[in-house]
Amino acid sequence: MTTQKNFSEIAELWKQDKKMYVKKSTLSAYILLMENHLIPTFGNSTHIQEEKVQQFVFQKLEQGLSQKTIKDILIVLKMALKFGAKHKWIQFEPFDIQYPTIRQSHQIEVLSRSHQKKVMAFIQEHFTFRNLGIYICLSSGIRIGEICALTWDDIDTENGIIHIRKTIQRIYVIENGERRTELLLDTPKTKNSIREIPMSRELLRMLKPFKKIVNPNFFVLTNDSKPTEPRTYRSYYKNLMKQLEIPELKFHGLRHSFATRCIESKCDYKTVSVLLGHANISTTLNLYVHPNLEQKKKAIDQMFRALK
Template sequence: MTNQTKISAIINLWKEDKKQYVKKSSLSAYQLLIDNHLLPIFGNKHEVVETEVQDFVFTKLDEGLSQKTIKDILIVLKMILKFGMKNKLIDYHQFDIKFPTERENNGIEVLSKANQKKIMNYAQEHFTFKNLGIYICLSAGIRIGEICALTWEDIDTETGVIHINKTIQRIYIIEDCDRHTELILDSPKTKNSIRDIPMSRDLQKMLKPIKKVVNSSFYILTNDIKPTEPRTYRNYYKRLMKELNMPELKFHGLRHSFATRCIESNCDYKTVSVILGHSNISTTLNLYVHPNMEQKKKCIDQMFRCLK
């Protein structure tokens, strides 16, 4: 097929089509990847060939991007090219891209048990609504956007359940020549993220008297009608960790710490996956289930006992 349609034009048509089906936040994420990575390299081209994509991958690796980020960019590129092919704007031949073997596995960042106890004790002894949020994250494994969106009506202290059904995030908006960011309150990206999480007895005991006197429509972190946004709360968390002489740990490390404690306590993997709101159990297994030598030895011993 001989065609003079530029990739940039196909991208614009693809975005208009995509608007009908995806959330504003998803479109915003696509837009960032397109503007920062795809348009500068492929925008003025009339076709995309495998060798160019492979060179693009190596360049991005050299720039310090992670393999996961690059794979996310390629997913968007493939969606655009398939859309172009479907609408007879471009020829598209599936490409097979190679990535270097990742020799290092840095693992996930988690708090030690001692440090987790220290933070939870501090939050109890120095009560503020922001400290309460950190205690909830360590007790329930919820994400930063979910804790920022949590209101008192989502807390049922009688049944001891936290209802997770919304998230807050700041997204990047491009409308014609106007570029700005917006703070949006939305439902979680996947249906699995809408979930009910049981409270620990300590958390339920802490929340019960507070729930009786607060406005149920107020956000927990502010105890006000207005929420705090994830970036602001993340900055507060960083200052608190520094104040408590804690190791540098991303906010998401609180969620990792919760999940790791669950796995260490021999909780059922499927149950942990549902509590975390993962779309499938393999995500949970890949992130948190890494048997140590003692567990592997126990497995071998059990197998040979069965043989006998």
């Protein structure tokens, strides 16, 4: 006969099983959600009902967690429960969770055109390898983990292409009861993130002289065999923006700025989606394609002209 287990015991066995199938960084993210949110609430439970999960959702919303984060937590909860049910350690009843309606639209933060020009001009005049990273991000839309992992052999000045094939991140590790973090250099999470990005003429002009003299295995941001980690680089970027008196903008705003400038320049959405490494075009459309008042008026005018 199969013994019933509580959620904590199932979670531990599920983690051991999952280790064989997912990337180390993905497992680390799952474990963090388990430790911080699921185990404290459901750890001793041997039967988890929809009502209890709904209460958990409202509690997390009150604590200020976003709906997206809560949905990610529930995905992990479901995976562990299905694993437990498969082994007959726990009963799994699918839950249908309700969320309050979000009334305000989420605005992405981007640099204004004048601020973007100011940052790029400053970097051209005050060249350092760390400043170069910010210029590359504004010219290519790459993520912070991708710029920190970029090495000189990823930069092909002959063909004017940047190859994105790795990322760096600090992950949370629990092994043998010990908790620590470690810096992980790995391939990007999805196959779409492995991509080629053409360089602008200005960027190519900046990089060509260096390419002849640098060690191809060195990291671009440090021009050294040791990389900068995202947390350190984020802090450097924040100080630079303060120095330039640019309104506070998250590092990810550089990626948003690149995408927004592409859309403003009438680039086709599919190309922008591929450049950003999005898994599908709907992500790009939802984030960046918001018709302005002028476009809306034009649509109404066209419709009435067609009626006549």
